[in-house]
Amino acid sequence: GNSVTQMEGPVTLSEEAFLTINCTYTATGYPSLFWYVQYPGEGLQLLLKATKADDKGSNKGFEATYRKETTSFHLEKGSVQVSDSAVYFCALSENDSWGKFQFGAGTQVVVTP
Amino acid sequence: ETGVTQSPTHLIKTRGQQVTLRCSSQSGHNTVSWYQQALGQGPQFIFQYYREEENGRGNFPPRFSGLQFPNYSSELNVNALELDDSALYLCASSPSGGARNTGELFFGEGSRLTVL
Secondary structure (H helix, E strand, O other): OOEEEEOOOOEEEEOOOOEEEOEEEEOOOOOEEEEEEEOOOOOOEEEEEEOOOOOEEEEOOEEEEOEOOOOEOOEEEOOOOHHHOEEEEEEEEOOOOOOOEEEOOOEEEEEEO | OOOOEEEOOEEEEOOOOOEEEEEEOOOOOOEEEEEEEOOOOOOEEEEEEEOOEEEEEOOOOOOEEEEEOOOOOEEEEEOOOOHHHOEEEEEEEEOOOOOOOOOOOEEOOOEEEEEO
8 A cells, every 4th residue: 555654753953954854655656745744733734745756846945856766755945944843744645546645654843043 | 715623622532432523624625534643643544525425535444434514514423432542633625526636635723532
């Protein structure tokens, strides 16, 4: 079946540091890939997405590229801020899955001033 | 634009009881999905409702059931509660259903259920 594996946290960084969160997936078809973020006290919200191989999703300075050859969708940001402290979830959705999303376990990111 | 709202936000039940959680979808969204998020884990898909019918289900037993109403709001019912049912239950709505899903889910803040 489908699965998503992402690096364990917490990841602790200083402000302006480079952030990478690794995500790899297993899927039988051609999924769409997503990064969701959960800020403290808030619900999950979409950060970025990519719907086919080699697509790059980007938002709020974050980027991730859909790599079919390595089945990966790593999240990166060049210079993090304290406000980026949150839990980040990698997820996939098969295009015929009728709305079923497979989420990774989440990676907590803590950015210190 | 009103977002996804869930109620109650917190509740405590004892083993063997039944619980009903409620969700109002975002305006204009006709599809509702429910997820279970155990502590420290990612959300696990329970089921999805579209046009008042279940049209996808994850690996959850039949004691997890749901409804969708004509106004697209939804309920999640769990019977014969077990200790392992303690979790955050998330409702998510989306503007399309039944088609290729490359779209976004819009989540509520969840209902935290504790089973004692």
